Amino acid sequence: MEEEGGMAMKCYICAKLGVDEEAVAICIVCGMGLCLGHAFKEELIVRDIIDWGFGEERIEYPKTLPRFICAECKLAIDQRKKAAKK
Ligand SMILES: [Zn+2]
Ligand SMILES: [Zn+2]
Numbered sequence: 420m421e422e423e424g425g426m427a428m429k430c431y432i433c434a435k436l437g438v439d440e441e442a443v444a445i446c447i448v449c450g451m452g453l454c455l456g457h458a459f460k461e462e463l464i465v466r467d468i469i470d471w472g473f474g475e476e477r478i479e480y481p482k483t484l485p486r487f488i489c490a491e492c493k494l495a496i497d498q499r500k501k502a503a504k505k
Contacts, residue, residue, distance in 0.1 A: 432454075443455050446489040448492035449492055460485055463486055464483055465480040
């Protein structure tokens with residue numbers, strides 16, 4: 420497979436504003452390219468639930484899993500978090 424040279428990913432939000440900004444991250448939800456100013460970094464807690472047969476053990480690991488997300492997807496996910504807390 421041959422990759423197109425020089426076809427660097429651009430920030431989608433900047434491109435819409437007519438700005439030529441290279442993407443440094445990609446939103447994991449919608450897949451749009453994001454520059455440093457438009458990428459939000461979230462830290463996901465890494466969890467395991469081990470079922471021992473007589474009960475579950477929940478383990479949370481000290482290292483978090485970083486992921487990049489765009490403003491629109493962040494809003495969409497945040498509204499769900501708020502709804503779940505009710
Ligand atoms: Zn941007
Ligand atoms: Zn997104």
